[in-house]
Amino acid sequence: MKAKPELEDLIEVAKFNFLSSRYEEAITTWLKALKLSPNNSQIYCNMGIAYESLNQLDKARECFKKAVELEPENQQAKQHLEKIVGA
Amino acid sequence: MKQFGVIGLGRFGITVARALAKKGFQVIAVDSDEEKVRIASEFATVAVQLDATDTTSLQKVGLKDVDAAIVAVGEDISASILVTMICKDFGIPMVISKATDPLQGKILAKIGADRVVFPERDMGEKLAESLASPGIFDYISVSKDYSIVELSAPTTFCGKTIGEVNLRAKYGVTLIAIKHKIPGIDERGEPTFTEDIIIAPTSKDEIATGDTLVLLGKVKDVEKLKKII
Numbered sequence: 001m002k003a004k005p006e007l008e009d010l011i012e013v014a015k016f017n018f019l020s021s022r023y024e025e026a027i028t029t030w031l032k033a034l035k036l037s038p039n040n041s042q043i044y045c046n047m048g049i050a051y052e053s054l055n056q057l058d059k060a061r062e063c064f065k066k067a068v069e070l071e072p073e074n075q076q077a078k079q080h081l082e083k084i085v086g087a
Numbered sequence: 088m089k090q091f092g093v094i095g096l097g098r099f100g101i102t103v104a105r106a107l108a109k110k111g112f113q114v115i116a117v118d119s120d121e122e123k124v125r126i127a128s129e130f131a132t133v134a135v136q137l138d139a140t141d142t143t144s145l146q147k148v149g150l151k152d153v154d155a156a157i158v159a160v161g162e163d164i165s166a167s168i169l170v171t172m173i174c175k176d177f178g179i180p181m182v183i184s185k186a187t188d189p190l191q192g193k194i195l196a197k198i199g200a201d202r203v204v205f206p207e208r209d210m211g212e213k214l215a216e217s218l219a220s221p222g223i224f225d226y227i228s229v230s231k232d233y234s235i236v237e238l239s240a241p242t243t244f245c246g247k248t249i250g251e252v253n254l255r256a257k258y259g260v261t262l263i264a265i266k267h268k269i270p271g272i273d274e275r276g277e278p279t280f281t282e283d284i285i286i287a288p289t290s291k292d293e294i295a296t297g298d299t300l301v302l303l304g305k306v307k308d309v310e311k312l313k314k315i316i
Binding site: 015018019020021023026042045046049050052053054055076 | 239240268270271272273277278279280295296297298299
């Protein structure tokens with residue numbers, strides 16, 4: 001039960017960094033969150049969006065792929081993956 | 088409203104016809120194949136099955152009055168030449184003919200095609216360009232020497248103004264637009280971003296991390312700039 005609020009805190013901090021256009025800090029924080037919740041599809045999807053915001057499309061593609069692999073119904077990840085395939 | 092004639096409804100012809108119709112233009116689509124004409128009839132203003140090398144039939148469907156004709160009859164070079172000549176004889180102001188190789192291109196240009204396009208070659212070059220340079224998102228060839236490219240803003244440019252980067256003086260390229268990503272949160276509370284396009288940015292506009300630059304320049308100058316991405 002102790003890990004749960006910590007995970008949510010990390011996710012919130014990452015979102016705050018993302019909204020402040022501090023994409024690299026956001027990714028670092030999401031990576032910490034992933035250690036607590038390794039199969040969290042949404043975190044991978046969020047990281048993909050941050051990498052896409054940095055124009056690092058190879059890394060973005062890997063994150064979206066992982067998000068879809070963990071949750072085949074993740075529409076957001078699917079849409080982004082479709083958009084950057086071949087880019 | 089502008090009117091276009093598309094003769095030959097293979098993959099290229101039908102794509103052009105559909106795109107023009109989608110943009111709200113009037114499109115006369117012609118092919119000898121019934122099935123292709125049926126598909127085109129779903130979006131074209133007029134879709135007719137006829138032999139495109141028959142002048143009278145082409146005249147009857149109103150092809151004489153179009154603003155531009157796209158001759159996409161494909162592999163059959165003799166038909167392509169004949170249809171291009173008929174279109175020119177009709178006095179159509181712009182005749183664009185499809186060629187599959189340089190020799191065909193030369194012949195079509197000689198007999199009066201205002202523009203010759205090589206869809207396979209152009210697409211191939213475009214794909215090769217995008218695969219060869221991961222930072223390049225799009226590439227449009229304007230002429231033999233000039234191109235428009237979309238490329239990821241090099242990290243050394245980030246945080247600097249357009250004036251400071253001085254692209255024209257240092258690299259000989261003109262910045263047409265900047266695509267800037269704005270982070271946000273979607274209705275589910277998850278991160279997302281929207282893209283803001285600044286057309287003709289001023290020297291005071293700043294380049295941010297993750298921006299995409301749309302540049303016009305000579306191919307050799309663009310190549311030089313690509314190396315620093």
